[in-house]
Amino acid sequence: MKTALFPALAAFVLLAACGDDQVNPPNEPAAPLRTPEAMQPVEPPGPSSLASRGPRSFVGVWAANPAWCARPQGANSPITITPMRFDAYGHNCDIARIDERGSGYVAALSCMAQGKAVNERVHMGTAGDVLTLTYVDRDMLTTKLARCPGSPRAPDPANPLEKMMKKDGAETPPAAPPS
Numbered sequence: 774m775k776t777a778l779f780p781a782l783a784a785f786v787l788l789a790a791c792g793d794d795q796v797n798p799p800n801e802p803a804a805p806l807r808t809p810e811a812m813q814p815v816e817p818p819g820p821s822s823l824a825s826r827g828p829r830s831f832v833g834v835w836a837a838n839p840a841w842c843a844r845p846q847g848a849n850s851p852i853t854i855t856p857m858r859f860d861a862y863g864h865n866c867d868i869a870r871i872d873e874r875g876s877g878y879v880a881a882l883s884c885m886a887q888g889k890a891v892n893e894r895v896h897m898g899t900a901g902d903v904l905t906l907t908y909v910d911r912d913m914l915t916t917k918l919a920r921c922p923g924s925p926r927a928p929d930p931a932n933p934l935e936k937m938m939k940k941d942g943a944e945t946p947p948a949a950p951p952s
Contacts, residue, residue: 830899831878832856833926835918842921851921852906859895863887879909 836842836851845851852861859866859882866884869892877898884891894909902920907913 829926831897831904833904833924834921835904835924836921837916837918839919839921842924852918854897859884864891877905 831854834842834851834853836845838849841849841851848862850862852859854860857868859868859880864882864884864886866882868880869883870881872879872881874896877896879894879896882891882893882895884893893911896905896907896909898905898907904918904920905915906918907915
């Protein structure tokens with residue numbers, strides 16, 4: 774009996790040594806951490822293409838001619854834009870920065886074009902399924918593109934039910950209850 778009592782007594786002494794003075798009561802929260810790691814910002818300051826402010830309008834597959842969507846061939850291929858990429862025939866670009874402008878967004882692109890690193894800016898503005906691209910560093914060259922059928926769209930973060938909404942009338946009617 775004495776041998777079973779000794780381990781229980783030792784465990785009790787160890788737990789009692791932890792002390793209650795290191796635990797904050799619920800009405801007295803702990804002081805904030807002031808370590809260099811804790812003081813780092815969670816997100817870099819400034820506009821972000823991932824902040825759900827603009828990508829919904831320009832994310833997708835776009836073409837100057839609707840036939841290019843179904844039959845892309847070389848220079849007659851659609852442009853694919855994601856919140857982080859801008860890919861066109863001969864230009865594979867990372868979106869390095871995005872700034873909101875009154876009529877759209879200016880994206881700073883970091884590209885590989887014909888084997889060379891190229892930086893350029895493009896203004897993207899949409900009206901429905903039409904995207905107007907203005908290449909700021911190419912003497913304001915402007916082109917209009919149409920959204921390709923079936924083009925992916927960025928999810929709407931303001932609508933948490935979007936995933937559950939029917940798509941293109943493809944919803945299956947509910948089954949009839951058993952009789």
